[in-house]
Structure formats: structure tokens, C-alpha cells
Amino acid sequence: MKAPRNNEPPPKGDAPRKRDAPQAESTATGMKVPGGRDMPREDRLKPPQWPGGRAQPPGASFHVIGRRNRKIEGLAKVTGRAIYADDIALPRMLHAKLKRSIHAHARIVRIDAREALAMPGVHAVITGRDLPEYFGIIPWTQDEQALCETKARYVGDAIAAVAADSEWLAEEALKRIHVEYEPLPAITCIDEALEHPEWRVNEKSSEGNLSKHVHLEFGDVDGELAGSDAVVGGDYWYEGSTHAPIEPHCCVADFDATGFLTLYSSTQVAHYLHRDLAKVLGVKAQRIRVIQPVVGGAFGGKSEPFSLEFCAAKLSMQTGRPVKILYTREEVFYAHRGRHPMRLCYRTGIRRDGTLTGVDARIAIDGGAYSSFGLVTTYYSGQLLTAPYRMSAYRFDSTRVFTNKPCCGPKRGHGSVQPRFAFECQIDKLAEVIGMDPIEVRRRNSIGEHTRTVNGMRITSNGFAECLDEVERASDWKRKFRRLPYGRGVGVAGSMYISGTNYCIYPNEMPQSGVQLKLDRSGRATVFCGASDIGQGVDSVLAMIVAEELGLDLGDIRVVAADTDLTPVDLGSYSSRETFMVGNACLDAARKLREQVAGTLAARWGCAASEITLAGGVACSVRDPERECMSVREAFQATEARHGTLGSVGWYQSPKLGGDYRGGTIGASPAYSFTAHVAEVECDPETGFVRVSNIWVAHDCGRALSPVAVEGQMEGSAYMGFAEAMFEQHVFKPAAVHHGPGLHDGPSLLDYRIPTSLDTPDLVSLIVESVDPEGPYGAKEAGEGPLHPSVPAIANAIHDALGIRCDRLPFHPPRVLSLLRAGDARAAWEKARGRVATAPVAGVGGSGAGRSGAGRSGAGAC
Amino acid sequence: MLTLPAFEWLRPANLDDALAHLANHAAESLVVAGGTDAVPNLKHRLHEPRWIVHLGRLDELRFVRESEGALSIGPLVTLSAIARHEGIRRDFPSLARAASLVASPQIRNMGTLGGNLCLDTRCTYYNQTYFWRDALGFCLKKDGVRCHVVPQGRRCVAAHSSDVSPVLISLDASVDISNARGSRTVPVDEFFVGDGVHNNVLVPGELVTRVTIPAASRGLRAAYQKLRPRAAIDFPMLSVAFAARVSDGGCEHARLVVSALGAKPRRIGGLDALVKGRPLDDALGEALAEAAYRQCRPLTNVAYDDAYRHEMVPVFVRRAVREAGGIA
Amino acid sequence: MLCRLRVNGETRDCAVVPHTTLLEALRYALGLTGSKQGCDKGDCGACTVVIDGESALSCISIALACEGRDIVTIEGLARNGIPHPLQDALDVTGGAQCGFCTPGILMSAWALLERNPRPSRDEIALALSGNLCRCTGYTKIIDAVELAASQSAERP
């Protein structure tokens, strides 16, 4: 295997770049960058061009795309027939469990498994020594072992694994594996990590407990702030949270007598898992097959390899029998990789006319014990803030530290949900200071389409302004903002997000997504693709594209996905890349076959290929559809007779994007989605209880290939953001005299409270279509972007309702009540409404139009 | 998934068989009714009994009966049956209300009145897996020697978390308790003791066989208020049950019970003098709220801000009084 | 021990140790893998089945305790291979994303509609309040139950 290469371009002036030389990633990156520098041109695979572009339908109009189609696997799911990892049972299968550290930080002195191994029905025990190879999702921060070899770094870190006849027996055997520890001082917060570099959490760090530091400046921030009419500063705390997919992680490994390993795993990155399995197990990649069964939710929580996959595989290799590992719900909390807790300090300037000027951010990030995607997280915490608003100058300084807690990673809206919360609250405060309606402030600063951000990101289509219009209209904003009675309020926020990144995680020049398409003379199409459907519906997107291009019914298409033996590589479900990249790859493959089919028919009927229509199972010419007409199946047969066996490949590789500075490619995406939310709240000032009654979500997804799926993503995202805002806290018990720090506060779905159907607001999704020039049929992402504004929109709504600023998450009753007690909230509330009413640009017609009545004031009581 | 510990299975056909078994093996047996508390606790290895004695076939304990104005309910009646029962909703709405606020629909369908009354106390350091408690170093309620809530304390202060029992106390209900030798009746008010390890008066071998609300409790103005973070699934972080007899001359008598704070529900004392002859209004609510606030001390036994829970005591008392008084 | 369960109208025997939950018996002994396990202990509703007409959590039910009771699982909703209107409605509205909460949701919804064929949105939300869904925000799930209820009301 080639040495890992750095995907961040080296500092300027180093061209031509020596892309094969290994380049260590240093922990710290700091520089001042002049605004708007582009990446140097570089040759890359270029996606094919089609007449009319990729945003257009193959014929005069869409037949499948944009319709409210069912998902192709929908009936399997609603009838209980869909097969998830834990539904797989192989003959002679063993069950394994992991022994986990009871200390937050401890040296492993000795592991004695003799007693466990002596139990009848116990087949094997492995420890860190059996799997010493380090791995990690980012090639230059590989700092994890499947089982800790010398040191455990959080309560729950895996130390040993045991395989036995049953799950029960494996659990009993765990108690008979004796581990001798030498406890070390444990670090459980950002400040401790910085104050005690000598208590080294992770030896792979280059300096103390520093995981990554990034400092980037674009333009003259201090000058811009000095020249502003108003500057607002704010300190924010974003609490950690976890994905909590309802399906716990599970895998089944089967190492057969020929030395071939098959691993079924509930993963969202089969390809990366494939690579890391080879590395850690020392088995050639071509002797490993990774199959992703139906996945019961992931949200980023299954986007890298985990201990269970390596351990099941190794135990299968040792015992010669299939091995299953199913995490308990508690273990899912330890696997984590959830939202990083962040402390964010912002200074933001504005001019009286509403123009944003300079933005200065200092961000401290609690990373947990390992790196995971942390390098990217640290960049994302700054790089993804530069739209949808234009800013003249921007600086961020982000530091990620290691702590003795489960490792944080990418949760839906990776790295950018936290700064977005802080920044959108900042904008609300600035709007109040200059007395302008916060929607108007956002509108005035909207960066627009086909432009470039201050940090050099290329923006193509942009429907943000329309998103603002939509939520303003749907929520009846003008009659509500600053006009509802005390205790009720509305708040707005906006955001943008990436549709995939322009680089693979490990640097290479191969496509980011590949599709093989096979047409059968029976009239059936089969799509082979490495894409990972985790519930968002990418399998259906593939089918819909093929159906659209080849005129088939959705039921005539089979999708074979995420099986490394059968499907070409797609990098997986992360960074909202699937619809955009897989969609483009699939469009490529389908159009190649469509050309053959249309060409065949055109030759037969003596017309132009562009005059052939394939739709609804029928192929015909537009000229004489009555007579020049046959079934699509017959058309396939005619084409096969002319061209031979029918199949095609398609692929997608994004253009090279980003700014020409170290880290300038991180955050660069071929297209960005945009979102705006308005949230409405009803608060009970006596209990601090806030009921979020409505969230209106407008999202620019380019084009909604499947409106049902897009709405589903918008609703699910708004829900998840709402949950973080109001309930969720991935936190740990403080140390006390009788126990150490770092114990999870409550690793269960009872104590980690995800909202029920009764807690969830009415979610209204408003799709905005800006039709991106590079997206498949114009589509962009919809899976993560719509989460971002939930949290600040709710915070801003609470301010409208009560006059308090919720700068720390979650906004649960104890916090809201203490904020109400802390100052004269009522006076702040009166003052805020005075401001907009007297403002010259209040954008509100008439006054006193507020709805009367106290409304349902939801108490904490039921 | 989390497994259950190994046990032997007993499913007696009637009460006598159950009591006969318990007469000899009570200490090694765990009684299970709906299992919604016992089974999670077994999975956490909080109980490791030799026998599980399942009450499912004891149909004789599944009844709702009225006689001479008193209402008696068998311990195997489910919470959803109580919440749905027309007579209970009409005559004792606060009881139906409390039952309807327990956990989730599924758990109310499974969970029984007896199990709710005998619910094990709860604590953030206790209702955790074996692994977690091992990492903690265990606690004196199970497997350990220290209390993590009151480190100097020698008694467990885990929270009584049943929604229904505070209401039963406010309604002056009583429980019938049987063992192989006979039975006794105890007011629910005296059923609980202030020890979180075992917070009721049941001695090994005894079962709850009936709950009775006296005829005298009909016509009480009663209410139940529950603080929970989510609108479903969650246990109470604080609960308030209130009942008062009101006549033309104002309040004659009232009971106010605040729970989910310590090992037993707290009946607020000194009420009679406070309420006598006063109308059930906001002023009275305020007075009761103050008394309750003074008498209650929330602890860090449940993972929800204890100071906040204390602050909410008067708020929830006021609301209970308003609800009982029918004040909009 | 021999455990005799009546599941989806059929009597099924399986050999289990006493400490087997109903969920384990269904999934691992009887091959009825439609019921899911999400939380181990009563907190999420993924394992919901209907026992004697009422929704119940199979992960905290002891299998042997369910002998003699009438159990319906997600596999028992479709009749003669034709999905139940509720299943169809959930598919149409897109209420199943990852689909992992779906079997439990459908069982809770089915028990609701058997008891109350025309529930309001609030009643639906209440009936589903013991079923956590992490994907959908519940909107399309509630839509589906409403849709199924309105469709069966239209049928004679």
C-alpha cells in the first residue's frame, strides 16, 4: 500500500506538487491569507458534458424525478422483511463481547483471561496484542487500536474481546477476564487538557493534549471591526450530543477455510472499513468482502471503523467460525463520535445599513480520546461559516484537544452546527442593536449565486434569499416577530452546507463515486454501486435516475449497493455527498446506455436520437409515437442485438476546488445547500419550560429528486437540531471523593433523552429549488444542512419570547429559569420590541397586529 | 443486547401456591408482575434471584370492585386499565391521571398497580448496568458500601418514583398484604419507609393483594402534577398529589404529598391548621406551596438539577391546588 | 425449557432458557426478526409487539410469561402477502426512513386503530409516544396513521 499522502495542498509556491511524497500533518496550522485565492489548476478526471447540461431531463419533461415516489425498499421495511445486521445468523455462529475499561485513564498492567477461557462454551479471547496495528479514518491521524494495548483512555475503551457460544455466556465470561490497571490522572474538559499537557491523553499527539490547531485569517479583520458601526461579542457553549441511531452497531464476521473474510456491518462507509480491515488484520484487501446490510440509522455515528468490526473479524479468524458482535445501547454511547462540545467566542461587526463587516472567532473543541475526523472538524468549525452571508473579513482560531472521554466525531452537520449556532445568535444580537428585522439583515447580506466566499469557496446555485422569503411568509413572521405576547416568540436563522467534499479522505486521483449499470433483455436494469443507504434513500435515488433515463418503472430496477465484492467504490454516506456524487455517477452510466438505446431506435426509425422518448416502459419517437413505438424491453433487445451485451459504467470526480492555502480545500464542495428556519416557541416563565410549537424549514436542495425524501431529511434534521437545543446532553459525571471523573452521565435512551412524538414541534418543510448546474438534474444535498438553523432559530425565538439570550445549550427548564432570574428579562424584552418598532427598516407594516391571547403556555407539568 | 441473569422459573397457578413458595424461598425469589421495573433491573443485575415468581396467572388479583362506596383494585390491574376505567375516571380522576402519566403506552399496558406501588427506588448511581456500576465502584444499595449522593450517609436516599402512590396517599387508600400465614391492611401512607434499599413495609414472603380507596374519599377535590423532562417515557423528577375535602364552609381537610425526591413520598405536615375553613383558592395554594417548599429537600439522586426541583415544589403545589379547585 | 407461544395466529414451540426475553425468542428462536432491539430495556419501543390486543415491549417481557397469550408481530400484519393499509400508508408517506423503529411504530399504531379507528393527530402522537424515531421527526409517521385511518373509514 502506498504511504498516505496529504490531501491538503502544501503552502503556496510549492508547485508542481510532489503528490507522492508522504507529508506529515503537523498539529498546528496558522496563516494569514489574502481573500479569494484560488487553487492552482490541476488536471483531474473530468465528468462528461451533455448537451443541455446535467440539470435537464433526458426528454422534454421529468417522468420519475420530482414525483412523490415510494422508496424501492419501503415495503420491505414496513413489513419487517428488511435484513439488518443483527437479523443475520450464520450456521455455527459465535457471539462476542468486549471487555471495557472501568477507568477514564489507566495503564493496562496485566490482563488475565485464563478463568474466562476455562469456561465451557468460551472459544477465544483476544487483547490489544492480537491487533496492534493503529488505524484511524484520517490517514495522518491514525491513533486508535481495536483494543487498547497499553493504555485505556476513557471509561468504556475496549480492552479485550471474548467469543462464546451465546451472548449470555460471553457476557458472563467478561466478568472472568481480570484486568489490572494503574490509574492515571484523567482529563475531562478543555481547560484541564490545556492546563495539564503533561497528563498526556493520546501519545500520538505531537504536543501535549493538542489534537489540532488551525488559525486562518482572510482580509483585515481588525480593521473591519474598527470601522463598524456596532460590534457585538458573545461567548457560547455548545454541549456535546450523540447520534443515537435506534439500531445499535452490529456486525457479523465470517472467515472461511479459504482465507476469505466476509464482514456484514452496520456501517455507512463500507469502503473505508474495507481498507482499515486489511490494514489492521493484515489480510489482503482483495481477500476481504464488506457488505452493508440495511442500516437502522447512522447520522455520522457509523462513519468510521469501530472495535467491534476488527474484533469480530479477528475472533472469526481465530476460531474458524462466524462471530457476531452486537453493541448494547450503553456501548453505542461509548462508540460515540458525536457532536464535539465547543466553546465559541465571536466578535462580529455591522454597519448601520445592515452590512456585516468583520468576523472574529475563537473556538475550543473537546475532542475526546482520539482523533477520528478531528482534523477536519477543526477546519470545518471555521471554514464553513463564510456563507450564506458575505463578510468582508474573517478570522478563526480553532483548537481541538484530547480528553479522557469517548471520542467525538462527525454528527450530522459535522463541525459547523456549533459555530452556526453562535454566529446566527450573533446576527440576531446585531440586528437588535441596529434596530433591523433579523430576516432583513440576513437578506441584505446574502452572498448570492455564482460567487466566491471570503475564504475562497466557490458558490454556484444559491436559493438562500428564497428560503428566507418562504419561512417569512409561511410563519407569518411580520405579524409575529416582536409582536407576540410575553412568553411567546419567533426566531430566525440561516445556514449553508456542503454537498460532499472535493477530496477523498485518503488522497488519490480515482473517482469519488462509481456506478455499474447492467441492462437485461427482460427489461430489467440493475445498478451496482458502493453507495450507502442509511435511511436517507440513496438507493432509491439511483433507481429513480435510471428509471428516468431509460424509461423504466421503479419496480423494474434492482439496486445492489455497498458490497465491496460486487459494487464499484463509492466513498460512503458522509458529508452529504451521496445524492450529488453517486447521482452524478449514476447519471453518467445511465446516459451512456440511453445513448445506445436511443441511437438504436433512431437508426431503426430514421430520426434523430434526440427525438426518442423513453418513459413509462415505452420507447417511441416524438415524431410518430403511435407507430414508431415499442416497449422498453424490446428496445433493450434491439440495442443488445446491435451493440452486444448491455452495460455501462459511470463515475464522478469533483472538480478541484478551494482556496490556495493550507487547508483551503477543506470545506470546498462542488455545491452548497442553503437553509432558513423560523421557530416559534411558547414559554412558561414560572417553570422555564419552553415548548417549541413550530419549525418552518425552507431548504434549497437544488432540485428535489424525491420530494418525499427531501422533506423527510428536512423534518428529521430540524427534529435533531431541536433535540440538541432542548434536551440532549452527552455529559459525564464529575469526579467525587469515591469515584473518578469521566463516568458517562447515563448511557441509555432513558437518561439520554431524545424527544418523543409528544415533544416534537410541528415541522413544516418548504422545498426551494435553485437547480445547480453541476448536480444530477440540479440536485444538491438535503441531509445535513437543514439541521443547522434549528438551534439558533430556537434560541432567537426564546429571546423574542422572554428577553433572555440562551448562549449555552441545552435550553432546558433549569437553564431558562436561571437566565430569567439572572437579569431583568422583562425589561430586556420590552426594550427589544421597542427597538424594531422604532427602527427605520423594520419591515413591518402596521403595529399591534400581534395575535392576542396567552396561548397554550406549556408547563413542565402534564 | 443486555441479557438477563439466569434464574429458575415459577408461574404459580394461584395466590396460595405463590405464597406457599414464598414462605420458604422469599429471600431467593423475585416477584414479577408486569416486569417493567423488575426486568430492566434484572438486566442491570440489580436483582440476582434464584427464582422468578411470575404473578401473571393470578387472575384473582385482577379486579376493580366497588362495595359500599369503597373502591378496591387488584394489584395486577394494569395502569392503562386504571387510566381507562370509567368509574375511576369519574370518582378518582387524580388516580386515573397519575396512571395515564406513567412512562409510555406500552409500559402502561404492561405495568401493574402492585408493581407501581412496589417499584424499586431509583438513583442515577444505581439504575445503571453492571459495567457502569463497577466503574463507579458500586454503592451501598447494591454491591457496594458507599452512597454517592450523601457520601457521609449510612442510608440510601434513592428516589421513590412511582406516580400512583402519592395519589393513593392523598386519597387515604390502604393496601392489603398477604403471606402464607395471613393478611394485614396498611394505609398507603404508612406503607413506605425512608430507606432507599427497601422502601416499604413488606417483609419477605408478603405480597400486595388489594388496594382500597375508602368511600370517604369520594368527592375529594384532587389533583396530580408531574414534572418530567419529556412528555412521555420519563419518570417523575418531582410529583405532587393533592386532595381536599371542601364544603360550603371552605376546606375541612387536605392532604398534600410531594414525591420523587427521597426514598418515600413526603406527606406535607401541619396542613389541617393551614387549610381549615379556607376556600380552595390561590391564597391557600400559596400557603401550601410555602409549607411544601420548607419541608422538601431534593437531592442529587436523580440526574436533574436538584435546586431546580426544589424551586419547582411550590410551583407544582400551586398548580395542583388550582387544578383541584377548578381554577382556570 | 419448552416455550409454547401463539404468534400471529400460529402456535409455535421453541426451546429456551428461562432467562430469555420474548424479543430474543421471537428473533433468535422463531426467526421473526421483524421486531427490533434498540435500547435493551424498555426505553425506545423498537421491540413493540401486540399482546392480547395491547401494545407491549418484548425486550422486557420474559418469553415464558407470554405463554398462552395472543402475540402479534410485524410479520402478522400483512394478510396473504398484501400489506396492511397502515403499512402501505407508511410507505406512501415516507414514514420509514432507516426503518428500524418502523415495526414497533406500526404495532403501536395498529393497536391504536383496532381500538380507535378514527384517532385525532393528538391521539396518534400519544399512542406513539413510547416509540422513539431518530430519523423522521414523526411528522410523516403521524401522517401515515391518519391516512390509513381515513382510508379504512372510506371502505364499507
Ligand SMILES: Cc1cc2nc3c(=O)[nH]c(=O)nc-3n(C[C@H](O)[C@H](O)[C@H](O)COP(=O)(O)OP(=O)(O)OC[C@H]3O[C@@H](n4cnc5c(N)ncnc54)[C@H](O)[C@@H]3O)c2cc1C
Ligand atoms: C422506560 C420506563 C419508564 C418508566 N416510567 C415510569 C413513570 O414515569 N412512573 C412510574 O411510576 N413508573 C415508571 N416506570 C416503572 C414501571 O414501569 C411502573 O412503575 C410499573 O407500574 C411497574 O409495574 P410492573 O407490574 O411492571 O412491576 P414489576 O416490574 O413486575 O415489579 C416491580 C416491583 O414490584 C414488586 N411487585 C410487583 N407486584 C407485587 C405485588 N403484588 N406484591 C408485592 N410486590 C410486588 C416486584 O417484586 C418488583 O420488585 C417506568 C419503567 C420504564 C422501563
Ligand code: SF4
Ligand atoms: S442514594 Fe446512594 S446508596 Fe442509594 S442508590 Fe443512590 S448512590 Fe446508591
Ligand code: FES
Ligand atoms: S428494545 Fe424494547 S424498548 Fe427498546
Ligand code: FES
Ligand atoms: S425511521 Fe429510522 S428510527 Fe425511525
